[in-house]
Amino acid sequence: MIQAVVDGVLTGGVYALMAAGLTLIFGVMDIINVAQGIFVVLGAYLSYVLSVHLGIDLFVGLLITMPAMFVVGVVVQWVFISRLGERERTAMSILATYAIAIMIEGILGLVFSDNYVELNAWYVTRSYHVFGFYLPYIYVFGFVLAAVLLGAIYLMLYKTRFGASVRASLQDRSAARLVGVNVDRVATITFGIGVAVTAAGGMVYGATNSFNPNTGYDLISRLLTIVILGGLGSIGGALGAAVCMLVLEDVVAVVWSPVWAPFVFFAALVVVLSVRPTGLFGRSSARAQ
Amino acid sequence: MTDYEAATPADPHADASRPLLEVSGVIAGYGGGDVLQGVTFSVPQGSITCIVGPNGAGKSTVLAALSGLLRPRAGSIVFGGRSLVGLSARQILGTGLVLVPQNHSLFREMTVRENVEMGAFTVRDSAVVRARLEAIEEQFPIVRERAKEKAGSLSGGQQRLVEFARSLMLDPTLVVLDEPSMGLDPKTLRQVFATVKAMNSAGRTILLVEQNARAALKLSTHGIVLESGVVRLTGTGREVLEHPEIEELYLGGAVSDRLGLRRDGLMRR
Ligand SMILES: Nc1ncnc2c1ncn2[C@@H]1O[C@H](COP(=O)(O)OP(=O)(O)OP(=O)(O)O)[C@@H](O)[C@H]1O
Ligand SMILES: [Mg+2]
Numbered sequence: 001m002i003q004a005v006v007d008g009v010l011t012g013g014v015y016a017l018m019a020a021g022l023t024l025i026f027g028v029m030d031i032i033n034v035a036q037g038i039f040v041v042l043g044a045y046l047s048y049v050l051s052v053h054l055g056i057d058l059f060v061g062l063l064i065t066m067p068a069m070f071v072v073g074v075v076v077q078w079v080f081i082s083r084l085g086e087r088e089r090t091a092m093s094i095l096a097t098y099a100i101a102i103m104i105e106g107i108l109g110l111v112f113s114d115n116y117v118e119l120n121a122w123y124v125t126r127s128y129h130v131f132g133f134y135l136p137y138i139y140v141f142g143f144v145l146a147a148v149l150l151g152a153i154y155l156m157l158y159k160t161r162f163g164a165s166v167r168a169s170l171q172d173r174s175a176a177r178l179v180g181v182n183v184d185r186v187a188t189i190t191f192g193i194g195v196a197v198t199a200a201g202g203m204v205y206g207a208t209n210s211f212n213p214n215t216g217y218d219l220i221s222r223l224l225t226i227v228i229l230g231g232l233g234s235i236g237g238a239l240g241a242a243v244c245m246l247v248l249e250d251v252v253a254v255v256w257s258p259v260w261a262p263f264v265f266f267a268a269l270v271v272v273l274s275v276r277p278t279g280l281f282g283r284s285s286a287r288a289q
Numbered sequence: 290m291t292d293y294e295a296a297t298p299a300d301p302h303a304d305a306s307r308p309l310l311e312v313s314g315v316i317a318g319y320g321g322g323d324v325l326q327g328v329t330f331s332v333p334q335g336s337i338t339c340i341v342g343p344n345g346a347g348k349s350t351v352l353a354a355l356s357g358l359l360r361p362r363a364g365s366i367v368f369g370g371r372s373l374v375g376l377s378a379r380q381i382l383g384t385g386l387v388l389v390p391q392n393h394s395l396f397r398e399m400t401v402r403e404n405v406e407m408g409a410f411t412v413r414d415s416a417v418v419r420a421r422l423e424a425i426e427e428q429f430p431i432v433r434e435r436a437k438e439k440a441g442s443l444s445g446g447q448q449r450l451v452e453f454a455r456s457l458m459l460d461p462t463l464v465v466l467d468e469p470s471m472g473l474d475p476k477t478l479r480q481v482f483a484t485v486k487a488m489n490s491a492g493r494t495i496l497l498v499e500q501n502a503r504a505a506l507k508l509s510t511h512g513i514v515l516e517s518g519v520v521r522l523t524g525t526g527r528e529v530l531e532h533p534e535i536e537e538l539y540l541g542g543a544v545s546d547r548l549g550l551r552r553d554g555l556m557r558r
Contacts, residue, residue: 085320161410168396168407174358175394178387179455180379180411 008247027233037220043202073195397441408458
């Protein structure tokens with residue numbers, strides 16, 4: 001039981017990172033990036049290629065995969081997203097990013113086939129034994145990685161000039177434009193950052209789960225649940241929701257049955273949204289329009 | 290990415306005989322039809338120029354075109370001898386023209402001070418920003434008093450003043466205000482109008498849009514009546530204020546009960 005809570009918190013950290021990327025993109029651009037799940041899988045495959053074919057350590061490989069995913073994000077935003085009009089933007093973005101997800105899934109299927117693979121390293125198979133718990137190193141390392149990257153995002157948002165322009169765009173796009181923020185550039189870089197974190201998320205996910213090109217669907221439904229529960233556009237909310245949900249899921253799996261765990265995830269979404277439509281942590285008017 | 294420092298600010302003394310801002314034949318819209326159907330007017334240096342007109346006339350659209358939020362389909366906008374058409378909002382800011390929009394535009398989750406500092410976002414030199422902030426705090430005590438509060442927690446009138454404060458951070462030549470008095474009680478309204486007057490006395494040219502037409506025109510040196518996307522009348526503030534038809538239509542003249550009917554008649558021409 002306590003083991004389940006600890007596991008939930010550790011994996012929750014990684015989901016929080018992936019969800020933070022998603023919610024940041026929504027906040028700044030009103031874009032719901034349904035492709036975030038497949039980006040995670042793509043990130044995992046990049047790590048797979050680097051470690052299996054080039055023998056690069058999974059964590060060291062992030063120095064390559066994160067910038068690579070940043071570029072993927074920037075290109076996707078530039079080619080597909082920036083062409084969407086202002087009208088019905090959110091709805092159109094779901095269609096556009098869904099199309100992107102299908103394309104990437106198809107390409108991954110061609111290159112890697114549908115066979116499940118997983119990432120391997122010494123820290124994937126070994127575990128800490130503390131207070132009678134059984135903690136795989138990768139869970140701990142993954143959590144630390146997520147915490148560091150989330151901390152970096154926080155510092156970027158609150159301590160830099162660029163961060164100020166992101167927050168301004170998030171709160172009022174046209175006012176941001178009027179004080180001289182280049183909102184289009186902010187949007188592109190934000191999209192890049194939001195996608196870059198999937199490289200880290202994908203690596204940890206791939207080291208703790210086996211995956212194939214279809215894994216993106218399961219991931220995106222979880223990530224969307226987390227982001228909605230946390231209140232769309234709220235990073236703090238996404239962190240809280242990610243940890244709550246993963247703990248809940250793990251506890252249910254132990255106490256009840258693993259079969260029920262994913263169900264609980266979505267049941268919680270329905271219950272919370274019918275009570276608080278703005279999400280667990282959402283504020284009713286966080287965004288001025 | 291033109292920086293504020295790098296941009297060439299409009300030189301108000303370039304040619305004293307020319308107006309600071311000349312708008313001519315501007316046609317613009319939002320993708321559907323054209324909202325502005327050839328708008329022509331000018332704003333003299335040092336004036337308070339007021340645009341009045343019914344809801345939906347296109348007043349805010351004119352200001353959007355001036356500030357670079359909306360690109361005109363045709364026509365010219367010359368500010369201090371420099372064409373603004375095709376420039377980005379950021380570049381236009383650098384020429385010395387700033388817009389305070391109709392809807393509240395503070396960053397609600399940022400503090401009052403952060404908001405005012407955002408007014409100088411394009412200035413990279415933090416010493417310059419600090420000096421400007423201090424000068425602004427002298428003018429707008431609320432900026433210092435409520436410095437650490439979230440902008441979203443201020444009342445509508447207080448937010449307006451902070452918006453004014455933010456708009457002055459780049460020391461603009463022309464301040465464009467879209468319905469600054471909207472939703473304010475009479476006392477706050479007088480305070481806001483007094484601030485407008487003070488900004489003008491400090492040497493800034495003001496272009497404002499107002500529904501409170503009578504009070505605004507009294508304050509203004511020049512008036513413009515915009516209707517259905519065209520300028521119907523221009524003149525001094527007094528001329529517009531005393532124009533019989535205008536008085537009847539917008540200023541609540543004797544026949545205010547027939548106002549709706551008469552306005553319809555006018556729009557159909
Ligand atoms: N963002 C927009 N997208 C599409 N149409 C718009 C937009 N903004 C304004 N319009 C349309 O343009 C026309 C003029 O609007 P505008 O806001 O310029 O009027 P206004 O004179 O400022 O009115 P008000 O006094 O109510 O502020 C209206 O018919 C409006 O529906
Ligand atoms: Mg308006």
